Amino acid sequence: MESWIGLGIQVGIPVGLLLLAYAVGSAVEGRHYRSLRARELRSRSFPVLTLRAPPADWRIEGIELVSGSVVVSLDYFKRFLAGLRLLVGGRIASYETLLDRARREAVLRVKEDAFARGCHAVINLRLETARLNRTLGSEGGTAGVEIVAYGTALKLARRSF
Amino acid sequence: MILSNTETIPGRTIREFYGVVTGSTVRAKHIGKDIMAGLKNIVGGELTGYTELLQEARQEALERMIAQAKSVGANAVVNVRFATSSITQGAAELFAYGTAVKVE
Amino acid sequence: MTFEPRTPREDVNVSPVHPLGEAATLVAGIALVVLPLALAVWAAVEIGVRFLPAGLEARWFADLAPDAALGGDPRREMVEALVGRLARHWEGNPYAFRAGVLPEDAPNAFALPGGVIVVTSGLLDGVGSENELAFVLGHELGHFRHRDHLRALGREAFLAVVWAALATSGVGSTLPQTVSSLAERGFSRDQERAADAFGLALLHAEYGHVAGAGGFFTRLPDAEGGVGARLSSWVATHPMSAERLDALHDTARAAVYAEEGTQTPLPATWREAAQ
Numbered sequence: 182m183e184s185w186i187g188l189g190i191q192v193g194i195p196v197g198l199l200l201l202a203y204a205v206g207s208a209v210e211g212r213h214y215r216s217l218r219a220r221e222l223r224s225r226s227f228p229v230l231t232l233r234a235p236p237a238d239w240r241i242e243g244i245e246l247v248s249g250s251v252v253v254s255l256d257y258f259k260r261f262l263a264g265l266r267l268l269v270g271g272r273i274a275s276y277e278t279l280l281d282r283a284r285r286e287a288v289l290r291v292k293e294d295a296f297a298r299g300c301h302a303v304i305n306l307r308l309e310t311a312r313l314n315r316t317l318g319s320e321g322g323t324a325g326v327e328i329v330a331y332g333t334a335l336k337l338a339r340r341s342f
Numbered sequence: 343m344i345l346s347n348t349e350t351i352p353g354r355t356i357r358e359f360y361g362v363v364t365g366s367t368v369r370a371k372h373i374g375k376d377i378m379a380g381l382k383n384i385v386g387g388e389l390t391g392y393t394e395l396l397q398e399a400r401q402e403a404l405e406r407m408i409a410q411a412k413s414v415g416a417n418a419v420v421n422v423r424f425a426t427s428s429i430t431q432g433a434a435e436l437f438a439y440g441t442a443v444k445v446e
Numbered sequence: 447m448t449f450e451p452r453t454p455r456e457d458v459n460v461s462p463v464h465p466l467g468e469a470a471t472l473v474a475g476i477a478l479v480v481l482p483l484a485l486a487v488w489a490a491v492e493i494g495v496r497f498l499p500a501g502l503e504a505r506w507f508a509d510l511a512p513d514a515a516l517g518g519d520p521r522r523e524m525v526e527a528l529v530g531r532l533a534r535h536w537e538g539n540p541y542a543f544r545a546g547v548l549p550e551d552a553p554n555a556f557a558l559p560g561g562v563i564v565v566t567s568g569l570l571d572g573v574g575s576e577n578e579l580a581f582v583l584g585h586e587l588g589h590f591r592h593r594d595h596l597r598a599l600g601r602e603a604f605l606a607v608v609w610a611a612l613a614t615s616g617v618g619s620t621l622p623q624t625v626s627s628l629a630e631r632g633f634s635r636d637q638e639r640a641a642d643a644f645g646l647a648l649l650h651a652e653y654g655h656v657a658g659a660g661g662f663f664t665r666l667p668d669a670e671g672g673v674g675a676r677l678s679s680w681v682a683t684h685p686m687s688a689e690r691l692d693a694l695h696d697t698a699r700a701a702v703y704a705e706e707g708t709q710t711p712l713p714a715t716w717r718e719a720a721q
Contacts, residue, residue: 199469203465203466207465218456221453222453225451225453226451228359228361228449228451229361229362230359230361230362230421230441231362231420231421231423231439231440231441232349232359232420232421232441233349233421234349236359236447255430258465258469259465260430261469262465262468262469262472263370263430263433265469265472265473265476266370266433266472267370267373267376267430267432267433268372268373268476269372269373269472269475269476270369270370270371270372270373270375271369271370271372272367272368272369272402272461273368273369273370273429273433274460274461274463274465274468275465275468276368276429276430276433276435277366277367277368277459277460277461278460280366280368280429280435280437280459281366281456281459281460284364284366284437288362302449306362307423308364308425308437308439309425310425310427310435310437311427312427312428312429312430323429323430326427326429355447356447357447357448358447358448358449358450359447359448359449359450360449360450360451360452360454361451361452361454363454364459365458365459366459367459406458406459407458409455409458410454410455410458410459411454413454413455413458414452414453414454415452442454443447
């Protein structure tokens with residue numbers, strides 16, 4: 182009888198932690214996605230381009246370098262799934278939502294930064310991703326991922342689009 | 343869908359632009375290929391397993407970006423850029439981004 | 447060119463898989479591959495153990511415990527003589543046993559491949575009579591009879607290979623550590639119980655009764671039990687003392703061994719010999 186209790190605790194605690202991490206992680210993710218959609222809808226009319234040259238008919242009065250960055254952390258459940266994937270290969274679906282959210286958040290922050298400085302558009306947008314390592318504990322573990330977006334924001338004479 | 347990493351499509355003019363579209367994917371190779379790569383690390387040479395992995399990932403990222411461009415009604419994506427990063431040891435994230443436009 | 451604000455599809459960059467479903471599929475798939483491998487390894491170790499004769503084992507592992515390393519404790523010869531007396535009751539004993547004493551305060555006993563039994567000085571100080579010591583030695587002789595130490599060696603060797611393969615690939619750094627720590631649990635509970643039964647048999651053959659067999663365990667700290675001790679003992683794979691005592695009583699009753707009898711006292715110079 183005691184050995185079943187012992188076994189139950191040995192297996193139950195890690196599984197319980199995983200489920201807890203999954204529940205909390207998906208709640209956080211759901212909230213973030215709702216916030217992203219709302220803000221993207223509001224800032225729809227703010228143009229962001231990867232082009233270097235702005236359209237010829239824009240009258241530019243000023244430029245600013247703007248950037249937006251975000252660091253997202255990998256939760257326990259996502260790391261567990263990725264660990265399993267590393268054995269069998271294929272697409273790591275658990276990290277895709279993470280990076281998608283982080284990228285959209287970084288671009289939104291660029292828009293917000295440009296808007297706060299009184300600019301009307303951003304050109305030459307670039308995106309960079311960096312991995313942050315954990316310093317404590319096992320080496321080589323990933324603590325989080327940083328995504329930075331940066332571009333040139335333009336102050337236009339009048340909104341010509 | 344026309345793809346280009348130049349600012350304009352030679353011979354065509356851009357009529358409308360819709361914004362930035364992105365396509366990304368995170369892939370891992372299975373452990374057999376990883377062990378082979380580990381052994382290759384000792385003798386040197388091309389890691390064909392990882393080359394294949396990144397080629398497949400790049401293709402998938404491009405396809406996803408094209409799907410996003412189609413959904414906004416664009417017929418070309420200009421100024422396409424790629425970025426590769428390692429999210430965790432043994433897995434690579436590949437993403438492609440560009441500006442979705444309508445050319446004629 | 448004019449700007450047309452449009453929102454692109456947001457579902458292209460995420461895969462439409464439910465995380466819990468994916469986790470379940472992956473775990474099941476991996477288990478389906480790992481389980482047969484583990485069984486194959488277990489079978490290979492069992493076969494290998496059966497075919498390694500004791501004489502060969504003694505030659506291979508002779509250097510593991512050269513005579514000089516057996517310790518200079520003056521009680522060593524007495525322990526070796528006792529082992530010899532007990533081993534005489536083991537029909538077909540292929541080993542020429544040697545004994546060693548490790549100068550450590552914690553009571554413990556080990557069986558080394560090749561026919562060497564090592565006890566700590568803490569154990570020698572803790573036994574109350576010759577019978578108690580004889581039971582501990584008999585238990586170790588039981589491990590030799592069932593060749594438990596070779597099984598443990600085989601398991602360790604296989605896991606070392608797996609660990610090396612994973613290390614070169616750089617995958618799953620924590621996994622090999624947990625797996626090898628499981629291997630280091632030593633002998634399983636069933637093996638310990640079988641060794642206990644053999645020890646009882648030898649005790650009965652030498653002295654005519656099994657009094658004193660449990661005496662040593664009643665003095666170990668977790669003999670009282672309690673929930674904490676029960677749980678940790680499951681993990682430790684050494685049967686907890688109260689459970690072990692009960693098992694000893696059951697075995698003795700089943701084999702109709704007399705549980706009462708006069709125990710042979712240790713020599714008067716036992717404690718002083720240590721100093």
